[in-house]
Amino acid sequence: MDPTDRKIVLVVRRTRLQELIARYNTVEQARFQAEHLGMDFSDFLEEDRIYQAAIAQVEETLKRHGRVQRLDRGFLPNFLFPPGCLVVVLGQDGLVANTLKYLDGHRVMAINPDPARWEGVLLPFVVPDVPKVIQEVLQERRPVREVTMGRARLSDGQELLAVNDFFVGARSHVSARYEIALGDLVERQSSSGVIISTGLGSTGWLRSVLTGAAAIAGSSSSTASALREQGLDWASEQLVFTVREPYPSRSSQATLVFGQCGKRSPLRIRSLMPEGGVLFSDGIEADGLDFRSGLEAVVDLSDKRGLLLA
Secondary structure (H helix, E strand, O other): OOHHHOEEEEEEOOOHHHHHHHHHOOHHHHHHHHHHOOOOHHHHHHHHHHHHHHHHHHHHHHOOOOEEEEEEHHHHHHOOOOOOOEEEEEOOHHHHHHHHOOOOOOEEEEEEOOOOOOOOOOOOEEHHHHHHHHHHHHOOOOOEEEEEEEEEEEOOOOEEEEOOEEEEEEOOOOOEEEEEEEOOEEEEEEEOOEEEEOOHHHHOHHHHHHHHHHHHHOOOOHHHHHHHHHOOOOOOOOEEEEEOOOOOOOOOOOOOOEEEEOOOOOEEEEEOOOOOEEEEEOOOHHHOEEOOOOOEEEEEEEEEEEEEEO
8 A cells, every 4th residue: 555545643741840830821830830739840850851752653653654644632532543554652551541542443552652651551662663663554464452432322222332341320429229131130229330341451440349248248259259360351242340339228229239231131220319320431521421410320341342452
């Protein structure tokens, strides 16, 4: 293929320095605010320097192999990725996960711009790898790893995808009230919310909750122990749900608090919260859906799969 016909989308994000400047208008004001809060502003500057250098180096390499369009994270929800284009993500795991939700069969090359700062489970490549890897990618000589996504459908027609996990609960620290159902099991609950995790997300928030619960109880089931230690395969056909801090009372139960769901056995949650209920994915509450009384969420697997180059 002629490089002028090949489209490559480079997904980037703002650094902490850029976020501060956007909020406070100038570098001087950003420095003042950071130091006022006891933060090391030189670390902000160094992080930004390394990231901007990584962008420049990666972009220069990619331009030798196609037409490159740089895309800021904030434009992801409204951007239409051209069919067949290669997507390159330069950033942390969260940026990779967020990008995967907006793709449809596109391969993703994920690059860690700052390995000394970020470990990066989803970032198999570093900047010096790009010249070699991009050629192998274009020659179809790099393996692809599938990533299962979760899907939540509300009864009002809205839909949300998750690469890592869903959270269903209340926006504040008040208890969430809802009815939860899995197969023939149905009960009303009051809790700090429900987490439904994909295979990829099973080593994140889910592991944290299971670890805390096991430490409190002193023991746990073999299934929970295995999940806590190993997680699920990224391409698992099951989601795992767990209820945070379920509270048993005369009007609420706490039996259906952990299990697996999927296409054959979706998890159903009906809101009993007149206001303040929310359903969001991958830790991005700002993009969440209102989950008010009467609405039902059906959570299962999406037909879409993320395709990560390895």
